[in-house]
Amino acid sequence: MSLAQQVASVQARIAAAARQAGRDPEEITLVAATKTQTSDTIRAAIAAGITVCGENRVQEMSAHLDDDAYAGARLHFIGHLQTNKVRQVVGRVDLIESVSSLRLLEAIEAQAAKLDLVQDILLEVNIGGEASKSGLLPAETPQMARLAAGRPHIRLRGLMAIPPAASIAGGNRKFFAQMRQLFVDIRTLLTDNKSDIDCLSMGMSGDFEDAVQEGATLVRVGTALFGPRPPVRTAQNEGQ
Numbered sequence: 435m436s437l438a439q440q441v442a443s444v445q446a447r448i449a450a451a452a453r454q455a456g457r458d459p460e461e462i463t464l465v466a467a468t469k470t471q472t473s474d475t476i477r478a479a480i481a482a483g484i485t486v487c488g489e490n491r492v493q494e495m496s497a498h499l500d501d502d503a504y505a506g507a508r509l510h511f512i513g514h515l516q517t518n519k520v521r522q523v524v525g526r527v528d529l530i531e532s533v534s535s536l537r538l539l540e541a542i543e544a545q546a547a548k549l550d551l552v553q554d555i556l557l558e559v560n561i562g563g564e565a566s567k568s569g570l571l572p573a574e575t576p577q578m579a580r581l582a583a584g585r586p587h588i589r590l591r592g593l594m595a596i597p598p599a600a601s602i603a604g605g606n607r608k609f610f611a612q613m614r615q616l617f618v619d620i621r622t623l624l625t626d627n628k629s630d631i632d633c634l635s636m637g638m639s640g641d642f643e644d645a646v647q648e649g650a651t652l653v654r655v656g657t658a659l660f661g662p663r664p665p666v667r668t669a670q671n672e673g674q
């Protein structure tokens with residue numbers, strides 16, 4: 435299948451999963467996970483209907499920005515972000531999906547203040563409680579959400595999760611359901627800024643239909659759009 439056909443196919447699968455769950459397909463946005471792709475492939479994906487690109491690595495993202503590769507789409511940062519690279523991301527992306535520590539939150543606040551802008555973020559939750567993964571534990575997420583919501587140069591938009599690699603189909607549904615509950619809890623907790631909490635980012639190539647059925651508003655899909663990637667450099671760069 436061509437890239438345009440893959441984009442159409444993934445979008446059709448999202449819509450079908452949404453309808454099955456009684457949801458409006460318009461509530462879900464497909465984020466193309468573009469790590470390792472060339473600027474030309476990114477442009478082709480946008481021409482095929484991709485409206486949001488998600489990048490993992492600051493260096494690749496900067497090169498694509500220099501190429502103007504994301505023209506016509508929004509840009510999310512979805513990878514592990516080191517505090518010393520915050521300057522290269524804040525104000526350059528529409529949403530930082532992967533805020534996983536207080537230290538990172540404070541660094542983003544400081545840089546956004548310096549630039550006199552408000553940065554949209556999601557908190558990344560380590561929903562499977564895996565020692566190898568970054569992300570907040572579910573139990574510490576409400577407190578961090580409160581802190582984030584109180585920062586003047588940060589707008590908390592919701593939550594993101596990368597669940598454990600599922601060994602069987604449907605294996606992550608319970609994690610997606612737990613994320614949905616946490617999302618609802620946080621919306622309730624932050625009643626003052628409720629209207630801002632509208633993003634629940636979960637689901638990748640192997641399980642995005644399950645995630646949509648459990649309430650995802652953003653699904654991050656790479657392989658199902660672009661095919662298999664070359665071997666990864668390090669697990670940390672992958673944000674997994």
Ligand SMILES: *Cc1c(COP(=O)(O)O)cnc(C)c1O
Pocket residue numbers: 467469490512513596638639640654655656657658672673674
């Ligand atoms: C690569 C990546 C994805 C997409 O993974 P696929 O399995 O290729 O669809 C989603 N989210 C994050 C954070 C990623 O790094």
